[in-house]
Amino acid sequence: MTLHEVPTLLHRCGDCPIRHRAVCARCDSEELTTLEQIKYYRSYQAGQTVIWSGDKMDFVASVVTGIATLTQTLEDGRRQMVGLLLPSDFVGRPGRQTVAYDVTATTDLLMCCFRRKPFEDMMQKTPHVGQRLLEMTLDELDAAREWMLLLGRKTAREKIASLLAIIARRDASLKLRDAKGPLTFDLPLTREEMADYLGLTLETVSRQVSALKRDGVIALEGKRHVIVNDFARLLEEAGDDSDGGLPV
Amino acid sequence: MTLHEVPTLLHRCGDCPIRHRAVCARCDSEELTTLEQIKYYRSYQAGQTVIWSGDKMDFVASVVTGIATLTQTLEDGRRQMVGLLLPSDFVGRPGRQTVAYDVTATTDLLMCCFRRKPFEDMMQKTPHVGQRLLEMTLDELDAAREWMLLLGRKTAREKIASLLAIIARRDASLKLRDAKGPLTFDLPLTREEMADYLGLTLETVSRQVSALKRDGVIALEGKRHVIVNDFARLLEEAGDDSDGGLPV
DNA sequence: TTCCCCGCTTGATCTGAATCAAAGCAATAA
DNA sequence: TTATTGCTTTGATTCAGATCAAGCGGGGAA
Numbered sequence: 001m002t003l004h005e006v007p008t009l010l011h012r013c014g015d016c017p018i019r020h021r022a023v024c025a026r027c028d029s030e031e032l033t034t035l036e037q038i039k040y041y042r043s044y045q046a047g048q049t050v051i052w053s054g055d056k057m058d059f060v061a062s063v064v065t066g067i068a069t070l071t072q073t074l075e076d077g078r079r080q081m082v083g084l085l086l087p088s089d090f091v092g093r094p095g096r097q098t099v100a101y102d103v104t105a106t107t108d109l110l111m112c113c114f115r116r117k118p119f120e121d122m123m124q125k126t127p128h129v130g131q132r133l134l135e136m137t138l139d140e141l142d143a144a145r146e147w148m149l150l151l152g153r154k155t156a157r158e159k160i161a162s163l164l165a166i167i168a169r170r171d172a173s174l175k176l177r178d179a180k181g182p183l184t185f186d187l188p189l190t191r192e193e194m195a196d197y198l199g200l201t202l203e204t205v206s207r208q209v210s211a212l213k214r215d216g217v218i219a220l221e222g223k224r225h226v227i228v229n230d231f232a233r234l235l236e237e238a239g240d241d242s243d244g245g246l247p248v
Numbered sequence: 249m250t251l252h253e254v255p256t257l258l259h260r261c262g263d264c265p266i267r268h269r270a271v272c273a274r275c276d277s278e279e280l281t282t283l284e285q286i287k288y289y290r291s292y293q294a295g296q297t298v299i300w301s302g303d304k305m306d307f308v309a310s311v312v313t314g315i316a317t318l319t320q321t322l323e324d325g326r327r328q329m330v331g332l333l334l335p336s337d338f339v340g341r342p343g344r345q346t347v348a349y350d351v352t353a354t355t356d357l358l359m360c361c362f363r364r365k366p367f368e369d370m371m372q373k374t375p376h377v378g379q380r381l382l383e384m385t386l387d388e389l390d391a392a393r394e395w396m397l398l399l400g401r402k403t404a405r406e407k408i409a410s411l412l413a414i415i416a417r418r419d420a421s422l423k424l425r426d427a428k429g430p431l432t433f434d435l436p437l438t439r440e441e442m443a444d445y446l447g448l449t450l451e452t453v454s455r456q457v458s459a460l461k462r463d464g465v466i467a468l469e470g471k472r473h474v475i476v477n478d479f480a481r482l483l484e485e486a487g488d489d490s491d492g493g494l495p496v
Numbered sequence: 497t498t499c500c501c502c503g504c505t506t507g508a509t510c511t512g513a514a515t516c517a518a519a520g521c522a523a524t525a526a
Numbered sequence: 527t528t529a530t531t532g533c534t535t536t537g538a539t540t541c542a543g544a545t546c547a548a549g550c551g552g553g554g555a556a
Contacts, residue, residue: 505551
């Protein structure tokens with residue numbers, strides 16, 4: 001079992017070199033053991049819905065492999081993605097039973113789950129898990145607010161550049177970057193999903209991706225594989241050079 | 249000192265009739281007492297900035313009276329409000345030292361503050377304060393996500409109606425509504441601030457407010473006082489009949 | 497009283513992104 | 527091999543909201 005196969009997320013690794021969003025094999029503590037005892041796995045096929053908005057969610061979970069999205073929908077079908085779950089990300093709401101958005105697997109998905117009750121009991125007993133969860137939630141909130149700026153005020157081109165920058169950064173942080181070849185990654189989303197995330201239409205997404213390619217900001221290999229030669233340039237196109245690469 | 253003058257927010261009132269977002273005079277517990285000991289007050293004038301994005305924030309606080317906004321800004325000056333703080337709302341990030349947005353007083357503002365360190369110590373000792381804070385943060389995250397749907401997918405008219413509905417609801421919950429006259433409230437924001445919240449221009453806000461008035465959805469008394477005769481109609485105009493009235 | 501200022505409204509015009517419509521392309525099935 | 531299907535690109539046109547530009551109205555200062 002490799003490092004990234006058990007991303008419980010909830011354990012902060014004191015002095016070990018692995019970033020604390022993934023569990024580190026070298027440091028296992030009491031609450032990690034407790035978590036091990038109550039965890040179980042669930043897998044979903046690409047396109048399958050994990051939970052519907054309003055449903056009872058009786059577990060919390062983190063993504064092991066695959067990608068899931070959180071979306072909200074208006075009656076007439078207009079859709080807005082409100083979150084993207086990559087491996088090692090957490091979903092769930094200790095202290096809340098229902099979710100306010102649909103969770104959907106966009107690729108085949110494996111999640112590591114904990115039933116809510118024992119998880120909450122464990123939180124009671126080991127307070128720093130709760131603290132960690134609070135920090136994670138605050139990070140998500142920051143990310144959501146950054147996204148509000150994007151949705152409310154950025155142009156289509158800036159939106160695309162921002163999304164590419166975020167995916168690039170998150171992907172790089174999972175991949176333990178190999179020195180300094182050009183930064184490359186696969187888009188985990190279709191054009192339509194990108195549109196739903198950015199508050200655009202798929203046609204506009206396609207046009208702006210083409211424009212960024214034409215202008216040499218990115219290169220493409222096939223439709224999905226992106227090559228970024230100059231990350232600083234991409235950030236500039238994104239409209240804010242803030243480090244914005246917060247989780248979610 | 250009336251009920252709403254000490255909105256520490258962090259205390260959940262077991263069986264008392266007051267909603268738990270404001271502190272209840274009837275139930276005081278140990279941690280409430282601890283909070284009393286470390287709290288202090290700060291006041292700000294309308295227009296004054298409480299903290300700048302990136303600054304160190306060495307306290308957490310809740311709003312006693314007045315209104316504050318959270319905003320993010322792009323280099324070229326485009327602004328997006330990402331939160332609105334009304335009396336009893338909480339700001340601050342236990343476990344984090346810097347904030348990612350500007351906090352500005354839009355009216356004269358009185359805040360009840362707790363220095364971060366003793367507050368965090370207190371959180372350690374009384375875990376349910378941490379839990380409560382996690383719940384509040386999760387609620388804020390839900391609200392932020394609902395706002396993402398608004399920013400990404402709603403029309404200008406729907407945005408205005410949504411904002412009015414949210415303000416109406418929050419205002420009503422602070423005012424202990426007097427039976428069933430028509431629902432009325434004062435807009436706490438200028439047209440420009442509304443625009444910054446909704447990702448619009450002030451001209452568009454003005455036009456759409458006029459349109460809602462023309463169509464009989466709302467009535468105005470002066471520029472700021474709003475009368476809603478048919479709240480259901482307003483919600484319908486807002487585009488989703490979800491109960492959407494989550495905090496923030 | 498007058499003036500000025502600020503927040504607001506309204507009108508005319510422009511434009512970025514949406515919409516409508518066709519094709520292209522690559523992978524899988526037949 | 528050809529057809530089918532799902533995703534993507536590109537073009538033509540439209541339209542909601544932005545931008546540019548006046549003008550209004552109420553409150554405070556002189």
